Amino acid sequence: MSKTYEYVPKPALVKGDHDFSSLTSLITDINLRPTPKAWYVAFGIANVLLLIMLVAVGYLIWQGTGIWGLMQPVGWGWAIINFVWWVGIGHAGTLISAILFLFRQDWRTAINRFAEAMTIFAVMCAGLFPAIHVGRIWVAYWMFPIPNQMGLWPNFNSPLLWDVFAVTTYFTVSALFWYVGLVPDLATIRDRIKSRMGKVVYGTFALGWRGSNRHWWTYEKCYMILAGLATPLVLSVHSIVSFDFAVSVIPGWHTTIFPPYFVAGAVFSGFAMVLTLMIICRKIYKLEDVMTLDHIEKMNIILLVTGMMVGFAYGMEKFIAWYGGVEYEKAIFMYRASGPYAWAYWIMISCNVLAPQFYWVKKFRRHIGLTFVISIIINIGMWFERFVIVVSSLSQDYLPSSWGYYTPTIWDVMTYVGTFGLFFTFFLLFLRFLPMVAVAELKGVLPQANPHNYDKKGNYVPPKSEPPKPQYES
Amino acid sequence: MKRDYTDNNSIYGILAEFRNPAELLKAATEVSNSGYREFDTYSPFPVHGMDKAMKLKKSKLGWIVFAHGLTGFLGGLALIYFVMVVDYPLNISGKTFYNVPAWIPVIFEITILLSAFGAFFGLFWLCDLPRFNHPLFNSERFQKATNDGFFLCIEAADSQFEEEKVNQLLKGLGAVNTEQIDSGL
Numbered sequence: 171m172s173k174t175y176e177y178v179p180k181p182a183l184v185k186g187d188h189d190f191s192s193l194t195s196l197i198t199d200i201n202l203r204p205t206p207k208a209w210y211v212a213f214g215i216a217n218v219l220l221l222i223m224l225v226a227v228g229y230l231i232w233q234g235t236g237i238w239g240l241m242q243p244v245g246w247g248w249a250i251i252n253f254v255w256w257v258g259i260g261h262a263g264t265l266i267s268a269i270l271f272l273f274r275q276d277w278r279t280a281i282n283r284f285a286e287a288m289t290i291f292a293v294m295c296a297g298l299f300p301a302i303h304v305g306r307i308w309v310a311y312w313m314f315p316i317p318n319q320m321g322l323w324p325n326f327n328s329p330l331l332w333d334v335f336a337v338t339t340y341f342t343v344s345a346l347f348w349y350v351g352l353v354p355d356l357a358t359i360r361d362r363i364k365s366r367m368g369k370v371v372y373g374t375f376a377l378g379w380r381g382s383n384r385h386w387w388t389y390e391k392c393y394m395i396l397a398g399l400a401t402p403l404v405l406s407v408h409s410i411v412s413f414d415f416a417v418s419v420i421p422g423w424h425t426t427i428f429p430p431y432f433v434a435g436a437v438f439s440g441f442a443m444v445l446t447l448m449i450i451c452r453k454i455y456k457l458e459d460v461m462t463l464d465h466i467e468k469m470n471i472i473l474l475v476t477g478m479m480v481g482f483a484y485g486m487e488k489f490i491a492w493y494g495g496v497e498y499e500k501a502i503f504m505y506r507a508s509g510p511y512a513w514a515y516w517i518m519i520s521c522n523v524l525a526p527q528f529y530w531v532k533k534f535r536r537h538i539g540l541t542f543v544i545s546i547i548i549n550i551g552m553w554f555e556r557f558v559i560v561v562s563s564l565s566q567d568y569l570p571s572s573w574g575y576y577t578p579t580i581w582d583v584m585t586y587v588g589t590f591g592l593f594f595t596f597f598l599l600f601l602r603f604l605p606m607v608a609v610a611e612l613k614g615v616l617p618q619a620n621p622h623n624y625d626k627k628g629n630y631v632p633p634k635s636e637p638p639k640p641q642y643e644s
Numbered sequence: 645m646k647r648d649y650t651d652n653n654s655i656y657g658i659l660a661e662f663r664n665p666a667e668l669l670k671a672a673t674e675v676s677n678s679g680y681r682e683f684d685t686y687s688p689f690p691v692h693g694m695d696k697a698m699k700l701k702k703s704k705l706g707w708i709v710f711a712h713g714l715t716g717f718l719g720g721l722a723l724i725y726f727v728m729v730v731d732y733p734l735n736i737s738g739k740t741f742y743n744v745p746a747w748i749p750v751i752f753e754i755t756i757l758l759s760a761f762g763a764f765f766g767l768f769w770l771c772d773l774p775r776f777n778h779p780l781f782n783s784e785r786f787q788k789a790t791n792d793g794f795f796l797c798i799e800a801a802d803s804q805f806e807e808e809k810v811n812q813l814l815k816g817l818g819a820v821n822t823e824q825i826d827s828g829l
Contacts, residue, residue, distance in 0.1 A: 190792035377774035386690035624666030
């Protein structure tokens, strides 16, 4: 029998001739160098968008949710679509940082910091929408179980309240996980930065980390526990987001497939967003040695898999609507594909199901330009998926006399576009001031980090990358 | 690991630098086998097998997290029970007030939240951090510990500590440099 499968060489995770100190400078020098001019330009644009968001939100709080395109029967519009879209994007970060960690996928170290930052900022954008959607934002604290003079409590039977707990927990745990990972790298910058101010600030946030092995010992345990906690958490968060829909009795929403379908869609859109951001950043910051083509290929495979899962869910929804025999269910799925919102439905199908099919071909998986375009197409497609779910079901419910066609207003558009300002303002600050790759973790996966790759005299012997000739045993 | 740094000795310990993780691992094994207990190694990333070489005990963090998680679970259940059954029961079509399946999501989230707090604060509590100064930060060389330096420090707090012997031991293990660290901050 052939035993060649053991000898398939693993491609090196870090390309180029890097050692520990060259990796340190490759990544942390980005933070130590003076701010590039282009950064200010990008930051300025992001700030303008952020301002647009603030104006839109300010006017909304002043005037009320009537300024949006909401009406009877479509009481949930762009705000909920955007909420689900942003939360979904966030999920890829946790998938990369927690689930791939538990599966010992070492390639994640190049992108986990980056993706986790994306998670945190995406969840911030997401959280904005339900918060302002409540209308009277000054009593938003009613959502939390705080004893009050009215003797009222929130209703724990309600999926909308589950969502409050899920999203706040998700944000908090993601931020803690991210910070734990950052501490050793902040210490690296603390020890390298020259300015007094920088030493004080990075030193404060590095908490006095000194790379002690007694600390690493607990640290690794902590990291594993947090990964173990974040994994069920991320699955629960998007399941609960889907409960907002599935627990209601609206046709097209009241289905048991929603939790897994939503989670797959979230991972799908999130990986696409990571790719969009990563392809730009690796080019600008010259990180091609760390975020390699192999990474892009692996992520494209995940896009193909999750894209097929989403496509399967679309098909399954249809099948169950037909097989279940409920007239309203059947009707809504016919309307989706052929009714007033058919244009949105077919955008969704072509972006989410057809576009990833390119990735069956290895050449396309490793093509940067194509990957960039498809990653954006997928994000557009996933936005339309939420649009189809939210709007088509609501606008055509049980009573044909109340049917209506939903159109957003300029304020819907401004709020959505503005959240990109919020996202990129934070993301650019992150790129500027924090190491965008987990340096300590990356060093740990270099072949030089493994004590077995040294000979008796303590000299480094690179592991053999050439596979030995296959040996056949009869 | 809690240790008393304000020992009346003026020496904190002897710090030795090694070339690479393999030599550090070998040195830690030898130092540990020679009977030293109050020593630590410093590296930019966790070195595989170092905990065994240093004979470290299993971290207590798991228990801390478990206690927090249990508190979250029971606390969440108690809170919802109080709200939904005792203080403000809502009669929804005559359904039972004690509607546990609908409470699971929130109880689960609170359990995860408190466990994560336990892991986060437990880590820094067990590591005796944050602390913004440490005798080792007096060493210029030690700044490499977060970049590409591999260090081992035998502390004066160890009962076997004798400056001469420790110096010789560390040099014999292939240290490229040894220096004395003063405990004054």
